[in-house]
Amino acid sequence: MSYPMSDDERAVIDQIERFAAEVLAPQAARIDEDSLFATVHLPAMAEMGLMGMNLPEEYGGIGLSGPALYAAVEAIAGACGSTASMLTAHFLATDSLLLGADDALKERFLPDAAAGKSLGAFALTEPQAGSNPADMSSFATADQDGYRIKGSKCFISNAGAADFMVVYAKTDxxxxxxxxxxxxxxxxKTNGVDIAPNERTMGLKGGHVFGITLDCHVPAENRLGAEGTGFKTAMKVLDNGRIEVAAQATGIAAAAQNAAISYAKERMVGGHPIADFQGLQWMLADSATELAAARALAMQAAVKRGSGQRYSSESAFAKLYASEAAWRIADRALQIHGGYGYTRDFPLERYLRDLRIFRIYEGSSEIQRTIIARGLLA
Ligand SMILES: Cc1cc2nc3c(=O)[nH]c(=O)nc-3n(C[C@H](O)[C@H](O)[C@H](O)COP(=O)(O)OP(=O)(O)OC[C@H]3O[C@@H](n4cnc5c(N)ncnc54)[C@H](O)[C@@H]3O)c2cc1C
Incomplete structure (x- = not known):
């Protein structure tokens, strides 16, 4: 599918697709096997400006439109899911600043983040507050020149290597x-931030996630916007982030579908390529239809976001559909590979493991349905 974007953006996406195929894809199996933190790709990505693709040029970013950003994340995820996860977690942190901070804070942190000189993390989830983050118990007590933040966070992507984290905590x-x-x-640079070793996960093994214990002081100027505006900022960030989760899901699903098409044409059974069997043709047709639908829903959300209107429901449609369809698409692709698909010699089992999280993080499928239903019933 060709997405609506300018010629300049198309040139950037072509460059990213080449980088994804030539640099990221060949390393993806090793990153998975060795649980190697995908930050190994950070210098090359920084060099290309990829860490600031979501940020406006005034902060040193590329300032891609929603559709182009979607295409970029899709290409990166199709080559290496872990790298896309590391990158999009960084975007959650920089989007928090972009959407919630005053100019001074943006100017302090965004140029280095856009240049890939600093890595960001987005710290919302807590052990007792995942799907309902308003239940969080981390607390920031105002003191003479700032705040003392106490609490714990879990599953925070990138935290172990992060230079800055946007931490959400209650002030009331x-x-x-x-x-x-x-x-x-x-x-x-801050005493009292204790980061545990990375969690052992089912997939996205190079997209490391960490528990954090906080008992630290931050200066008052490190607060994003006014007290009490953090939740609104986080929800806006997640509206955006969910389109990127949809892009990750579609990128991996498209890689699985492409592998299945190639394999079906090559694999001979009973003197025929298996692509001759109508049962498999219909699987490929169903997957192609679902990929097209996932991309169309994501474009609807990305375009609406660009128009400045609220797009929470559209972003929930995109994430919900893409994350669930991607599972079916990758499962069909594995089925088409027969027993070989189940081995680690082929990437299909990795695709399935990597994909599974997209139905959980940044709001589970159940939470996406709740957001959509709330929009309908409002
Ligand atoms: C690999 C990974 C990376 C992550 N990265 C980050 C990150 O960078 N930053 C961050 O802040 N968090 C991150 N998370 C956390 C993630 O967003 C949460 O795990 C997710 O929001 C779900 O929260 P939970 O795990 O506490 O599940 P719970 O909230 O305990 O949910 C358990 C089950 O109950 C269901 N459920 C809950 N509420 C409802 C409801 N109202 N109606 C119906 N069903 C419901 C859920 O859908 C789920 O099936 C990450 C998690 C993982 C695993």
């Missing part, structure tokens, strides 16, 4: 979601 315990504020914490 009794105000529910309106009591949440957001702060930049620089873990490498």
């Amino acid at each position: 315990r009794d105000a529910g979601a309106r009591g949440v504020s957001a702060f930049v914490v620089e873990p490498k």
Whole structure:
């Protein structure tokens, strides 16, 4: 599918697709096998400006439109899911600043983040507050020149290598979601930020996630916007992030479908390429249809985002559909590979393991349905 974008953006995407095929794809199996942190690709990605693709040029970013950003993430995820996960977690942190911080804070952190000189993390989830982050118990107590933040976070992508983290914590315990504020914490320069070893996960083994314990001080100027605006910022960031999750899901599903098409033409059974069997042709047709639908829903969300209107429902449609369709597409692709698909000699089992998280993080499928239903019933 060709996405609506300018000629300049098309040139950037062509370059990213080449980089994905020539640099990322050949390393993807090793990253998975060795659980190698995908930050190994950070210098090359920084060199190309990829860490700032989502940021406007005034902060040193490329300022891609929604459709072009989607195409970029899709290409990267199709080559290496772990690398796309590391990259999009960085975007969650920089989007938090872009959408929630004042100019001074943006100017302090975004240019280095866009240049890939600093890596970001987005710290919202807590052990007792995942699907309903307003239940968080991390608390920031105002003191003389800033805040003391105490609490714990879990499953925070990139935290172990992060130069800055956007940490969400309550400043008012009794105000529910309106009591949440957001702060930049620089873990490498701040005492009292304890990061556990990375979790052992089913897939995206190079997209490392960490638990964090915080008992640290941050200056007042590290707060994003006014007290109590953090939850709103996080929800806006996730509206955006969910389109990127849809892009990751579609990228991996498209890689699985392409592998299945090639294999079906080559694999001979009973003197025929298996592509001759109508049962398999229909699987490929169903997958192609679902890929097209996933991309169309994501474009609808990306275009609406660009128009400045609210797009929470559209972004939920895109994430929900793409993450669930991607599972079916990769499963069919593995089936078409027969027993070989089940081995580690082929990437199909990795695709399935990597894909599984997209139905869980940045709001599970159940939460996406809740968002959509709320929009319908409002
Ligand atoms: C690999 C990975 C990377 C991650 N990266 C980050 C990150 O960078 N930053 C960050 O902040 N978080 C991150 N997360 C956390 C992730 O966003 C949460 O795991 C997710 O939101 C679900 O929260 P939970 O695990 O607490 O599940 P729970 O909230 O305990 O949910 C358990 C089950 O209950 C269902 N459920 C919950 N509420 C409802 C409801 N109202 N209606 C119906 N069903 C419901 C859920 O859908 C789920 O099936 C990451 C997680 C993983 C595994």
